[in-house]
Amino acid sequence: MRWQEKVVRVLDSKLEYIRNERIAAVLVPIIVTGTPEIVMIKRKKNLSRSAGHIAFPGGMRDEDENPLETALREAEEEIGIDRNEIEVLGFLTPREVVEHRIKIHPVVGAIFTKDFERNDYEVEKILVDRLERVLKSRRIADWGPNFECDGELVWGASSRILDDLYMRIVNHYGSIDVFFGN
Numbered sequence: 001m002r003w004q005e006k007v008v009r010v011l012d013s014k015l016e017y018i019r020n021e022r023i024a025a026v027l028v029p030i031i032v033t034g035t036p037e038i039v040m041i042k043r044k045k046n047l048s049r050s051a052g053h054i055a056f057p058g059g060m061r062d063e064d065e066n067p068l069e070t071a072l073r074e075a076e077e078e079i080g081i082d083r084n085e086i087e088v089l090g091f092l093t094p095r096e097v098v099e100h101r102i103k104i105h106p107v108v109g110a111i112f113t114k115d116f117e118r119n120d121y122e123v124e125k126i127l128v129d130r131l132e133r134v135l136k137s138r139r140i141a142d143w144g145p146n147f148e149c150d151g152e153l154v155w156g157a158s159s160r161i162l163d164d165l166y167m168r169i170v171n172h173y174g175s176i177d178v179f180f181g182n
Contacts, residue, residue: 003036004089004110006179010168011090011108017067025067025105026058027075028092028161030131032110038134039111040149040158041078042125054127054154056161057081058104067105075109079126080117086110092164095157106161127152132180135166 007030017023029039043053057075061067072083092106116126127150137148145163147154154162166176173179 003180004032004087006173007108007165007169008089010165010172011092013090015066015068015091015105015107017094017103017105022102023061023067023070023105024059024097024102025061025070025074025107026056026158026161027071027086028056028106028108028165029075029079029081029086029111030089030108031114031128032112036131037114037128038131038149039079039116040127040129040152040154041123042127042152044122044124053156053158054149054152055158056106060102068107071105071107071109078119078123080115080119081111081113085112087112092161092168095160095164097157104157104161106164108165132176134162135169135176138163138166 031037040054041057043055057078058071059074061070072086075081076083087110089108089110092108094103094105096103118126129150134147134149139146146159147162169176169179
């Protein structure tokens, strides 16, 4: 079974959200290769929210968008992936960023390219790492789970999103090793 089919089994198939909430959405992009790779970004330090953080491509919803449309638009704007080239696999549990009162809706999508176009205003660096290595880097700190992606520490809302994926895989398949066929 291909990893895309295996990951779909642990994701939610429906996107649920409340229209009047402050909503943001992110794309959790996984590059379709023999060894799946995850894509994250290092946000520029000049941004008003989450400056310098390691994050998934994403942002605030435009007024008439649903979170899926937001995630696809933001991925296109931040890393240059055409929204029509993203295969949506499913959804993870929305995470609240308490200090900003924003609910982030994670959309997991398969992408078929490593040809990125970085948005110079918002993105300092595009990070690409093996999904297996990122998930196996999981550590629990006083402030919650954290991970490492391409040598950068992932914490906060992004780590909680990764932890949701991690826990779903472990609960369904027994371990990360079993999921990746090791």
